[in-house]
Amino acid sequence: MIKELKNTNERKEKMNCPKCGREIRPTDKFCIACGAKLENHGEENENFNAASMRKLAGETVNHAAESLMGTSRNGIDFMVRRYFFGFGDFIAVSICAFVISLLLKLFLGHEYLMGPMNKFGYFCSVIEILAFLVFVVSLEESMHAKSNGRAKTKVDEATQKYISELKSRAIEKFNVDEEQLEEVEPVVIAGAGTTPRINSLGNTANAKKIVSLLERFYSKDPFEAYRVDKDAMPRYLLIQTTVYAFTDTQLLVYVGNIDISTGMIYDETVSEVFYSDVNSLVQQELLKKYNKKYYTIKYLMLDICGISKIAAFDTRLVPDVNERLAGMESYIREKKN
Structure with a gap:
């Protein structure tokens, strides 16, 4: 965008006087050769520059908003x-900024001890005010993001999207022809994801608290997290x-x-x-129990030769799951006989 604006400005700079043909600058209101008045010339250029800068600023702001609350370039849905x-x-x-600026002002912000x-x-005082405003706004936005209907809707949409994608991935991973599958529809269950055992840094479980605080943003x-809102619906950042x-x-x-915020399959x-x-x-x-609210987590344990395969499921994520599981149990019993 900046390159296009620069090229357009260069084209605008090459202009000639309509009376004598002498080359003139975009800001000239009179020709320096013949003295002819260049009507609306400066105004048009000013309007052009103002419009171009407004467009550029608008695109910059939109891109910043998309990066903060949309999907980042590295694929994180913030x-x-x-x-x-x-x-x-x-x-x-x-x-941290407030405390540091306060200390700097106390020791370096005066002509002498307790002097003017x-x-x-004054610069440190401005930083203190800005830091305080950021703190108040961040605190309010933090509470708002957790109760905002738009954020909850986005989480629910991401959850259903990845449940559907994992179902399609499962059919591919089975590596069987459709003719080999019985006429019985595959049973899909979904629930809270398991705790990640390792991440790309190799130290999820042992990361320092401060580093971990920044990493999760x-x-x-993948980072384990869940919430239960007023609708008593538990929501999970990691889905199984x-x-x-x-x-x-x-x-x-x-x-x-x-991880529904990145689409990363970690296990x-x-x-x-x-x-x-x-x-x-x-x-x-x-x-x-979460914030004085109780909710139920369910697990399906499939015993295979004495070894249990455990899968989490939540009836609120996949409808009619209880009926499907009852049908699956009857089908397996029938096949065993």
Whole structure:
């Protein structure tokens, strides 16, 4: 955009006097050779520059807004992340800036001890005011992002989007022809994702608190987070999707864990199980508490030759899941017999 504006300005600079043909500058209102008045010439150029700068400023502001609350260039949906984590990074930076500027003003901002403030002292006072404003705005936005209907809607949309994508990925991962799958529709369940065991830095579990605070806002690494709002609906930053597909002799199981703010799949497994090896299907419910609110997390445990494969599921994420699981259990029992 800046290059285009520069090229256009260069074309505007090469102008001639309509009376004598002498080359003139864009800002000239009179020809320096013949003295002819150049009517509206300066005004048109000023209007052109003003319009161009307004357009450039508008695009810059829009790009900044998109980067802060939209999807960043490295693929992080900040609105989803802010819904879970708020604006803690801005709050921390504003507090540090306020304290540092206060100390600098106290020791270096006066002509002598407790004397009148110098220019540096006034500069520190401005920084203090700005830091305080950033703190107040960040605190308000942090609370707003957690209760904003738009943010919740975006989280819900991202959740359903990646559940659907993981289902399609599971069919590909099974690496079987459609003819090999039985007429039974694959069963899909979804719930809270598992805790990441490792990230790109290799130190998720042992990262220092300050570094971890900044990483969860700007790093693509998966971070565990959940919220329960007034609608009593738990929402998860990490989602686990499990797909059960059926062939004539085997049960195919896909388990994928994904970060809905980046679309990063950080853990996935594909298994093939003979129906005769399935001992039982057990559902477990655990009651959890978040900010004085209780909610239930469910797990489906598939016992295969004494080894349990556990999958989380939430009936609020996938409709009719209980009926589908009951049908799957009956189908497996039938195949075993």
